[in-house]
Structures are given as C-alpha cells and as structure tokens.
Amino acid sequence: xxxxxLSSSTERTRLxxxxxxxxxxxxxxxAILDEGLVCHIGFSIDDQPYVIPTTYCxxxxxxxxxxxxxxxxxxxxxxxxxxxxxxxxxxxxxxxRSAFNNSMNYRSVVVLGQATVVQDFDEKFAxxxxxxxxxxxxxxxxxxxxxPNEVRATSILTLPIAEASxxxxxxxxxxDAEDYELPVWAGLVxxxxxxxxxxxxxxxxxxxxxxxxxxxxxRSVSPPKE
Amino acid sequence: xxxxxLSSSTERTRLxxxxxxxxxxxxxxxAILDEGLVCHIGFSIDDQPYVIPTTYCxxxxxxxxxxxxxxxxxxxxxxxxxxxxxxxxxxxxxxxRSAFNNSMNYRSVVVLGQATVVQDFDEKFAxxxxxxxxxxxxxxxxxxxxxPNEVRATSILTLPIAEASxxxxxxxxxxDAEDYELPVWAGLVxxxxxxxxxxxxxxxxxxxxxxxxxxxxxRSVSPPKE
Numbered sequence: 001x002x003x004x005x006l007s008s009s010t011e012r013t014r015l016x017x018x019x020x021x022x023x024x025x026x027x028x029x030x031a032i033l034d035e036g037l038v039c040h041i042g043f044s045i046d047d048q049p050y051v052i053p054t055t056y057c058x059x060x061x062x063x064x065x066x067x068x069x070x071x072x073x074x075x076x077x078x079x080x081x082x083x084x085x086x087x088x089x090x091x092x093x094x095x096x097r098s099a100f101n102n103s104m105n106y107r108s109v110v111v112l113g114q115a116t117v118v119q120d121f122d123e124k125f126a127x128x129x130x131x132x133x134x135x136x137x138x139x140x141x142x143x144x145x146x147x148p149n150e151v152r153a154t155s156i157l158t159l160p161i162a163e164a165s166x167x168x169x170x171x172x173x174x175x176d177a178e179d180y181e182l183p184v185w186a187g188l189v190x191x192x193x194x195x196x197x198x199x200x201x202x203x204x205x206x207x208x209x210x211x212x213x214x215x216x217x218x219r220s221v222s223p224p225k226e
Numbered sequence: 227x228x229x230x231x232l233s234s235s236t237e238r239t240r241l242x243x244x245x246x247x248x249x250x251x252x253x254x255x256x257a258i259l260d261e262g263l264v265c266h267i268g269f270s271i272d273d274q275p276y277v278i279p280t281t282y283c284x285x286x287x288x289x290x291x292x293x294x295x296x297x298x299x300x301x302x303x304x305x306x307x308x309x310x311x312x313x314x315x316x317x318x319x320x321x322x323r324s325a326f327n328n329s330m331n332y333r334s335v336v337v338l339g340q341a342t343v344v345q346d347f348d349e350k351f352a353x354x355x356x357x358x359x360x361x362x363x364x365x366x367x368x369x370x371x372x373x374p375n376e377v378r379a380t381s382i383l384t385l386p387i388a389e390a391s392x393x394x395x396x397x398x399x400x401x402d403a404e405d406y407e408l409p410v411w412a413g414l415v416x417x418x419x420x421x422x423x424x425x426x427x428x429x430x431x432x433x434x435x436x437x438x439x440x441x442x443x444x445r446s447v448s449p450p451k452e
Contacts, residue, residue: 012274038316038330042268042277048238049275051268053314053334086277090264095424095440098370099358100380104264108279132325136415144324144405154326172427179370180429185436187426189362189443194420198321200413201398203406210411214321217415 012112012163023166032109032166033058035219036087037135037193041065041115043076043083056085057127057134058161063111064118064127065157085111085159091170093189097179103169105188111164118156121148127156138213193219238338239391249392258335258392259284261445262313263361263419267291267341269302269309282311283353283360284387289337290344290353291383311337311385317396319415323405329395331414337390344382347374353382364439419445 023029039056042049055066063085087109094103118124128151132140146154173186195217198210239250249255265282268275281292289311313335320329344350354377358366372380399412421443424436 037319038314038332040266040268040277040279040312040314042266042275042310044270044273044275047270048308048338049268049270049310050338051266051277051310051312051336053266053312053332055330082274084268084275084277086266086279088264088266088279090419093263093361093421093443095362095365096369098372098376099354099366100372100376102358102361102365102369104281104361106264106279110277112274112276128325132328135319135328135330136321139321139328140325142410143322143328144408144410146324146326150324150326181431182370183431183434184368184370185424185426185430185434185440187424187430187436189424189440190422192420192422193316194418195319196416196418198411198413198415200411204411204413205407205409208409208411210413214411214415217319 021167021169023168024164025166028166028168029109029161029164030058032089032107033063033087033161034134035089035107036109037219039063039065039085039087041083041085043081045076055131055135056087057130059127059130061161063159063161064130065115065159066128066131066154080114080116083113083115083159085113090191092191094169094173095186095189096173097175097182097184097186101173101175101179103173105169105171107166107168107170109164109166111159111161113159113163115157115159118158121151124151124154124156127158128154136213136217138211142211195219239336239389247393247395249394250390251392254392254394255335255387255390256284258315258333259289259313259387260360261315261333262335263445265289265291265311265313267309267311269307271302281357281361282313283356285353285356287387289385289387290356291341291385292354292357292380306340306342309339309341309385311339316417318417320395320399321412321415322399323401323408323410323412327399327401327405329399331395331397333392333394333396335390335392337385337387339385339389341383341385344384347377350377350380350382353384354380362439362443364437368437421445 042051089107092105096102198214264279268277315333318331322328424440
C-alpha cells in the first residue's frame with residue numbers, strides 16, 4: 001500500500017472541526033493503533049447503531065478483530081456491513097481557568113470500511129499470534145499455542161486500514177486572555193495506563209516467576225519511565 | 227424512573243453471549259458510567275456508522291454529552307438519530323497458559339436511545355457544571371464559570387438511560403484442565419488509569435499551588451490507595 005492511500009483523506013474521514021488536530025499520516029495512525037489495547041467497533045442493525053469494545057491488532061495495513069468476544073457482532077459483520085473502528089488513548093486532563101476551556105489531551109484513530117471474515121487457516125493462525133503479541137509482546141513463545149481445532153473455533157475478522165484518520169489534542173491549557181489574571185491554578189493532569197504487579201492465579205508450578213515482559217509491562221511505545 | 231426501567235432488558239440490549247457477565251442493575255450501570263472519563267458514541271449517516279470519543283456525564287437517569295467536541299456529530303444527533311453510547315473501563319490483562327484463553331477484565335456499559343438537544347438555559351448550565359464535576363470533582367467552585375454567551379455557544383445533548391446494560395469480566399484466568407500442568411506463569415496484570423503529578427501551564431500566579439483534588443486525583447470510586 002502506498003503512503004498516498006492513507007495520507008489522502010476521503011470526504012467521509014475529512015476532519016471538519018479543528019482540522020489542525022487531524023492527521024492522515026500513516027505512521028501517526030499506526031502508532032496509535034499499536035498502543036491501544038481495546039477498540040470500539042460500530043455497526044448498525046435495523047437503523048440502530050451498536051458500539052462494542054473488543055481487542056484487535058494491526059498487521060501492516062490490516063486490522064484483525066478477535067471473534068470470540070462478540071459473536072452477535074461477528075455474525076452481523078460477516079454479512080459485509082459497514083463498520084467504524086475507533087481507538088482512543090487518553091493522555092491528560094486539561095484543567096483550564098474557565099469551565100468553557102477545559103479539555104482533554106487524547107490521540108484517536110477512526111477507520112471506516114467493511115470487515116470480512118478470515119477463512120484461510122494460516123492467516124487465522126498468524127492473526128491469533130498477532131493478537132497475543134499486540135497485547136503482551138513476548139507472550140506467544142511462552143504460551144500454549146492454538147490447536148487446529150481452536151483455530152477453527154475462533155472467528156477472526158479483518159478490516160483494511162484504507163480510509164482512516166487520526167485526531168490529536170496535545171499541549172497545554174488555552175484560556176481566554178482576560179482569564180490569565182485569575183488566582184486559579186491551571187494545567188495538565190497527565191494520565192497513564194499503569195500496569196500493577198502481576199497476580200498469579202494460584203496454580204502456577206513452584207519456581208516459575210512472572211516473566212519480565214509482564215513485570216516490566218509498559219503500554220507506551222515511548223521509552224519506559226522507571 | 228423506577229428501578230424496573232433499567233433492570234428490565236429489552237431485546238436490543240439483551241446479552242446474547244456469556245449472559246453471566248451481564249447486568250441490568252442500575253447501580254452497576256451508574257458506577258461504570260460515573261467512573262469513565264470518555265464515552266464512544268455511535269451513529270450512522272448514509273449507512274456508514276461513526277464512532278466518536280467524547281466527554282460525558284451522568285445526572286440521575288440522563289447522560290449529557292458536551293457539544294463543542296464534535297460538531298458534525300452534534301448536528302447529526304440533533305436530527306433525532308438513534309445512537310449507542312458505550313463506556314469501557316479496562317481493569318486487567320488476563321494472561322492465560324493458552325493463547326486461546328487469554329482475555330481482559332473490563333466493565334462496560336451500552337446505552338441505546340435517541341439523543342436530543344438541551345434548549346433550556348438552566349438545564350444547560352447545570353449540565354456544564356456536571357460535566358466539569360464528572361471529570362474533576364471539586365473543580366467547579368474554583369474555575370471561572372460559564373458566561374451566558376458561553377452557555378449559548380455550547381451545544382449539550384442528553385440521552386436517557388432507559389435502555390442500558392452492563393457487561394463485566396472479572397476474576398482470574400480460566401484455562402483448560404490439561405494446561406494447568408504446563409510450566410508457564412499465568413495470572414492477571416492489573417491496569418490502572420494512573421494520574422501523574424499535575425503540570426502547570428507556566429502562567430499561574432506565584433503562590434498558587436495545584437489543589438488537592440488534582441494532586442490527589444483518583445478516578446476510581448473505590449477508596450484511593452496511598
């Protein structure tokens with residue numbers, strides 16, 4: 001896929017409001033998709049939209065969606081309905097002097113398109129690996145990998161990243177000029193998805209410790225802060 | 227609104243898959259809505275669903291959505307389209323012995339209905355207060371409150387919490403019986419939306435420190451861990 005494919009917006013993904021916050025750059029879009037853990041996928045049945053959270057991963061210019069999470073959704077999506085897949089990362093509360101100028105720093109991606117079922121066994125297996133590695137990089141080689149029956153019992157959908165846009169708000173408070181004189185604190189409260197100490201399930205054989213990819217789990221692709 | 231209103235599911239919100247994870251209990255639904263910071267709202271235009279992240283708050287049996295965030299969405303919603311509003315809280319990675327049994331602990335709420343524009347000035351003002359207090363409890367009295375012009379310039383939508391359901395996955399890994407013998411660590415990696423130290427915008431008058439509701443900001447409604 002050429003970069004043009006992504007960097008050219010369509011009428012449907014064109015950012016109408018605050019376009020300075022928007023991006024059609026593939027690297028920007030991919031970084032957000034790769035950092036997120038959960039997407040919200042939207043589809044309509046009988047004029048009623050549904051928005052369902054589910055896990056996903058990106059492999060090159062495709063998104064894979066794990067099927068076991070929402071079979072109703074999957075049955076519907078298999079019919080070739082239009083979908084919207086959105087990933088949102090919340091970075092900070094923007095606490096302004098005036099209520100009107102409060103905001104949030106966030107990075108989000110919207111992908112429009114039609115999801116289709118992955119039928120090919122090898123592509124399904126590769127997608128299951130990618131889904132595991134998306135959530136916990138390093139886990140695939142340690143875990144018991146899917147049997148052929150498990151692969152067949154799993155529904156995997158794929159959505160091309162062909163019509164996509166990112167939207168980002170970053171930086172500090174922007175208040176009205178006259179409000180800066182107010183004796184009020186204003187700034188950011190950064191938010192971070194913080195992993196806590198892993199908790200084993202009580203059935204781990206003696207002598208097996210939590211691996212480093214879990215004890216040092218970090219979601220962000222930026223260098224971890226210790 | 228009676229409790230029955232919420233605790234009775236409709237065909238559209240009935241949980242088809244893993245109904246043991248579902249709830250129509252109003253207190254459960256409200257707790258999830260009150261803890262979340264961002265919702266994903268879905269609506270369709272010309273058979274294309276869109277899923278947009280935005281801020282919201284709950285006041286009794288209504289959700290309010292702040293308008294300035296997405297004017298395209300608001301213009302569309304004002305026409306009385308059906309919407310789906312979803313709030314998802316991610317609690318833990320569930321790291322199983324087998325790839326097939328990996329999961330996530332989460333709490334989510336789905337609300338279906340029609341959003342309408344709030345026209346009444348006093349209701350709009352109250353909703354703006356509730357939106358501020360939803361994100362940062364304690365902030366409203368400190369900030370410069372909206373002027374009448376700001377209230378008029380703000381679009382607020384409301385959605386009744388009439389057709390809603392919650393879905394929750396909690397607890398430990400559930401692996402296949404034969405996999406428990408594997409020499410593999412398994413368990414939870416709890417995730418927490420961790421607020422970091424507030425960062426002022428460089429224009430706060432000398433002597434004004436970040437208030438306790440920001441330095442001790444905690445999202446969870448459960449008692450803060452110090």
